[in-house]
Amino acid sequence: xxxxxxxxxxxxxxxxxxxxxxxxxxxxxxxxxxxxxxxxxxxxxxxxxxxxxxxxxxxxxxxxxxxxxxxxxxxxxxxxxxxxxxxxxxxxxxxxxxxxxxxxxxxxxxxxxxxxxxxxxxxxxxxxxxxxxxxxxxxxxxxxxxxxxxxxxxxxxxxxxxxxxxxxxxxxxxxxxxxxxxxxxxxxxxxxxxxxxxxxxxxxxxxxxxxxxxxxxxxxxxxxxxxxxxxxxxxxxxxxxxxxxxxxxxxxxxxxxxxxxxxxxxxxxxxxxxx
Amino acid sequence: xxxxxxxxxxxxxxxxxxxxxxxxxxxxxxxxxxxxxxxxxxxxxxxxxxxxxxxxxxxxxxxxxxxxxxxxxxxxxxxxxxxxxxxxxxxxxxxxxxxxxxxxxxxxxxxxxxxxxxxxxxxxxxxxxxxxxxxxxxxxxxxxxxxxxxxxxxxxxxxxxxxxxxxxxxxxxxxxxxxxxxxxxxxxxxxxxxxxxxxxxxxxxxxxxxxxxxxxxxxxxxxxxxxxxxxxxxxxxxxxxxxxxxxxxxxxxxxxxxxxxxxxxxxxxxxxxxxxxxxxxxxxxxxxxxxxxxxxxxxxxxxxxxxxxxxxxxxxxxxxxxxxxxxxxxxxxxxxxxxxxxxxxxxxxxxxxxxxxxxxxxxxxxxxxxxxxxxxxxxxxxxxxxxxx
Numbered sequence: 001x002x003x004x005x006x007x008x009x010x011x012x013x014x015x016x017x018x019x020x021x022x023x024x025x026x027x028x029x030x031x032x033x034x035x036x037x038x039x040x041x042x043x044x045x046x047x048x049x050x051x052x053x054x055x056x057x058x059x060x061x062x063x064x065x066x067x068x069x070x071x072x073x074x075x076x077x078x079x080x081x082x083x084x085x086x087x088x089x090x091x092x093x094x095x096x097x098x099x100x101x102x103x104x105x106x107x108x109x110x111x112x113x114x115x116x117x118x119x120x121x122x123x124x125x126x127x128x129x130x131x132x133x134x135x136x137x138x139x140x141x142x143x144x145x146x147x148x149x150x151x152x153x154x155x156x157x158x159x160x161x162x163x164x165x166x167x168x169x170x171x172x173x174x175x176x177x178x179x180x181x182x183x184x185x186x187x188x189x190x191x192x193x194x195x196x197x198x199x200x201x202x203x204x205x206x207x208x209x210x211x212x213x214x215x216x217x218x219x220x221x222x223x224x225x226x227x228x229x230x231x232x233x234x235x236x237x238x239x240x241x242x243x244x245x246x247x248x249x250x251x252x253x254x255x256x257x258x259x260x261x262x263x264x265x266x267x268x269x270x271x272x273x274x275x
Numbered sequence: 276x277x278x279x280x281x282x283x284x285x286x287x288x289x290x291x292x293x294x295x296x297x298x299x300x301x302x303x304x305x306x307x308x309x310x311x312x313x314x315x316x317x318x319x320x321x322x323x324x325x326x327x328x329x330x331x332x333x334x335x336x337x338x339x340x341x342x343x344x345x346x347x348x349x350x351x352x353x354x355x356x357x358x359x360x361x362x363x364x365x366x367x368x369x370x371x372x373x374x375x376x377x378x379x380x381x382x383x384x385x386x387x388x389x390x391x392x393x394x395x396x397x398x399x400x401x402x403x404x405x406x407x408x409x410x411x412x413x414x415x416x417x418x419x420x421x422x423x424x425x426x427x428x429x430x431x432x433x434x435x436x437x438x439x440x441x442x443x444x445x446x447x448x449x450x451x452x453x454x455x456x457x458x459x460x461x462x463x464x465x466x467x468x469x470x471x472x473x474x475x476x477x478x479x480x481x482x483x484x485x486x487x488x489x490x491x492x493x494x495x496x497x498x499x500x501x502x503x504x505x506x507x508x509x510x511x512x513x514x515x516x517x518x519x520x521x522x523x524x525x526x527x528x529x530x531x532x533x534x535x536x537x538x539x540x541x542x543x544x545x546x547x548x549x550x551x552x553x554x555x556x557x558x559x560x561x562x563x564x565x566x567x568x569x570x571x572x573x574x575x576x577x578x579x580x581x582x583x584x585x586x587x588x589x590x591x592x593x594x595x596x597x598x599x600x601x602x603x604x605x606x607x608x609x610x611x612x613x614x615x616x617x618x619x620x621x622x623x624x625x626x627x628x629x630x631x632x633x634x635x636x637x638x639x640x641x642x643x644x645x646x647x648x649x650x651x652x653x654x655x656x657x658x659x660x661x662x663x664x
Contacts, residue, residue, distance in 0.1 A: 053564065057288070101549075103548045103549040106549055131290055180291065181449055
């Protein structure tokens with residue numbers, strides 16, 4: 001499927017992958033489109049589109065505020081899916097992963113949700129509050145629609161559980177870098193790099209590392225230590241959040257930040273010890 | 276399946292928290308049944324919490340309603356509500372699991388207070404997350420918690436009420452779960468929390484059963500309890516679930532009126548969904564965004580109903596009802612005047628239901644109201660309602 005194909009191509013080209021994560025509609029739908037065009041033009045390889053939720057318990061303050069702003073503007077889940085359709089019609093063909101908390105999916109109807117995602121041109125789904133034990137229904141519906149249901153592993157995930165997750169995983173494995181929630185952080189801690197190698201030993205599936213990735217150096221280090229790429233979300237939202245009156249004026253900064261991140265992903269792959 | 280009540284319950288959390296929930300489930304199943312744990316827990320319930328609590332025959336409320344009403348006096352538990360039953364149990368468990376710190380959230384402040392007490396008794400650091408609005412409304416309990424040495428952290432996300440405090444506590448727990456126990460105060464949250472809370476609160480129903488048999492020689496016709504997550508209700512109901520002749524009533528916050536923006540009546544206004552780690556009855560909009568609930572009783576101001584209560588109401592074993600704010604204040608006054616007792620606003624919902632729904636009870640029926648907490652914390656609100664509005 002498209003996600004894994006894309007990531008394997010990048011691996012062959014010896015490039016680390018960059019997947020920016022945006023919450024759609026924050027602070028406005030128009031800005032989200034501009035942002036996505038900017039990301040696509042400056043090095044994003046995949047795109048994670050978040051559906052704003054009222055109680056995003058896996059998200060830190062930056063993304064929680066993003067959800068609140070989007071919801072206060074009346075953003076609805078349907079609008080997020082329609083936005084993917086529009087991106088496709090504009091010729092943006094990056095693999096797209098939709099992130100939605102489970103109540104949104106449950107409420108939409110698991111089967112209908114997957115059908116609508118596929119029709120809109122999405123490639124995968126992340127449900128941050130759906131561990132593998134609760135995922136059976138959605139996994140089946142996603143498979144029927146050629147969508148990858150992306151599973152996560154965390155520093156607290158045991159070896160036997162990693163195996164359990166890997167048996168269901170497709171597309172890529174999302175490596176949660178830290179014990180905690182999304183949001184920018186200082187350093188990459190040793191346990192993160194250990195987790196990447198623990199998962200790496202067990203699968204050939206691509207690994208994307210997310211949570212707390214805030215700088216080009218973080219991205220380089222994660223890729224150099226075995227990740228196929230990184231997910232960057234709050235660090236981008238933090239840039240435009242500082243100028244919510246005129247977020248468009250921050251796009252240039254975001255462009256250069258994302259280019260740096262992508263260059264660091266490429267650099268990280270070069271630094272990686274040849275296996 | 277473990278952790279499920281019919282279709283309700285489950286464990287819908289970030290992968291980060293799975294490890295600690297499995298650890299907690301294993302520890303609870305291993306430690307709870309041991310004689311050492313039981314002895315220490317019941318010793319504290321007796322000598323610190325003040326159990327067993329009396330079952331009081333409320334003669335004048337009985338005369339007024341034509342029923343035979345007993346009150347299960349959980350207001351007499353140290354701290355002023357049933358919350359300490361569960362807090363002592365979980366604090367002992369956390370200590371034995373080697374945790375150094377407990378965190379929790381609170382709305383009315385009763386659970387936060389009980390967690391601070393239990394943390395001190397057992398020797399654990401305590402941090403309480405509390406919505407900024409609730410901190411204003413329940414200022415006296417904030418003072419008590421601080422005097423006990425607990426750190427009270429204001430929650431400003433969302434609308435600054437209980438559901439937002441639960442979200443923030445879950446986020447904090449994801450960061451600190453190796454050293455920290457989340458002392459869940461209500462019968463909500465991901466498995467195994469609903470089961471743990473119900474187990475520790477079942478002491479209410481077990482005592483009640485013994486006491487009513489002693490006084491009346493038979494089981495009650497009905498038990499009435501207030502709730503949102505439902506910890507006092509499930510604690511009172513559990514030992515009676517298979518006694519089909521005992522009717523069980525669960526009374527939620529009607530708020531001002533029965534529309535989605537002015538009420539906390541999730542069984543009237545909600546539908547099943549996933550919030551804070553469990554599938555349960557929830558107030559939500561058509562897209563699945565969680566609706567903030569509204570009631571004058573901070574302790575009932577939560578948009579979700581615990582998974583077991585959701586299940587028992589779906590099967591018809593428990594009948595849900597509600598009381599409006601104005602009925603609740605009147606019930607406080609009636610109880611104060613008839614019995615010399617000031618119930619918490621939450622507790623007064625159960626009393627209001629019995630006072631205002633004669634169609635539900637036959638004359639002379641034996642009705643037990645779970646008197647879950649005392650009203651000192653609500654005194655300002657009560658005085659304002661009667662003498663300033």
